[in-house]
Amino acid sequence: MPLIERMAKIETQGLSKTYRSGGETTVALNDLTISVREGEFLTIVGPSGCGKSTLLYIIAGFLKPSAGRVLVDGRPVEAPGTDRGIVFQEYALFPWRTVLDNILFGLEYQALSRPERLARARQYIEFMGLEGFEHRYPKELSGGMKQRVALARTLCYNPDVLLLDEPFGALDAQTREIMQDELLRVWRETKKTVLMVTHSVSEAVYLSDRVIVMTSRPGTRKAEFAVGLDRAGSREQIILTPAFAELQSRIWMQVREEVLRSRT
């Protein structure tokens, strides 16, 4: 097997992060080591406040770790880069730009002519089912639509890695299911490496190849589960299998321990 295939796409080594604000220090992450394979869909589950967003911000290059390091394609991360795309829980769309102009933002730094940019943006508008909304502003869109715009904006400059921070956290149950299936479709069609964080166990099991459970703050790795479900059928067929239910409850027990611990 050639070396490149065995190399991890993303690797964190002994990652720790301590926030200092005013006189207070918060240890958000403590000695976290994980690796994500090329093309893998890995989900990290943990109670809220355990450092999931912090982890993604460090991998994206927005924050510097207090200790440890992040490797992407074997190279240490120093700064944000277009090889890693991120979708924030809060969408972070530019409120003064229309849907089309939000999606064009990421293309302004690619070596493309103006017509090429427009063509690419339109392609992703269609891909995410946003036709007819090109000239709307973010505040005129529902949560699900904003999520689609955020995904389209990140996908269209074609990063190798997708970092997803609780992407469906703010959506109602129906929209959430639709968007989960959209994400699965995107992942299958684009073959990107996906690292998602969430606090929803069923979402993690439904979407991922592998699930890592984090402890409550300071977050570190607690348990790991390979999912390996047969994904041939529809959503209902997958969710209703005994294998799905069993895995979900095994993971949930691990998460529950941490949720209870973080409350005491």
Added chain:
Amino acid sequence: MARTLQGSVPVLIVAGLWELTSRLALIDPEHLPPVSAILRAWADLVFSGHILPHLAATLYRALAGLLLAIVFGVALGVWMARSRPVERFVDPLITLTYPLPKVAIIPLTMLWFGIGHLAKILVVFIGCMMPVIIHTFHGARGADHLLIWSAQAMGAGERAILRKVILPAALPAVLSGIRIALAFSFVIVIGAELVASRAGLGEAKTGSMTTCSPRSWLS
């Protein structure tokens, strides 16, 4: 339209009370002429063409100072918001000088630049730059850091972030700073012209004061 009408009601009431006070001689009309007399004097001044050069000089000084203040104030405000060292340097200076009456520096600028346009433009510039800096700074500092991070992740450099994220995010604050500066600019320039000038509305006032005619001074 309805709002303009509504807004003019208090003005009309004050004008009416003023007119009565003067007409009933509650205050000697020589010291407080009736509004109608002032308006008539205003009209005379404007139609005689006497006031126009003064008005032009005042407008020029106010707007030139304001324009400079906007350019430098926005730049400095944004720079402060993006750089802690700059903030730590500029912030105490502004806190210290903002409450001072701007006319206090007029004698200084007159010493440096005489009593012409330049001294007044400089005072307007200094006075107007403060609200522009402060508002821009707060607007730029308030820019959502997730938007800045988004832009960085998409490949934007510092200059693109300033132009495409920080400035648009700060725009409403910048505009309210400019609105305040606009009011300041006329207050300051007329104040400066009252102190010393060869032309301008403030000078026209001082001129009429020395000839002791409240009627034209108020107009």
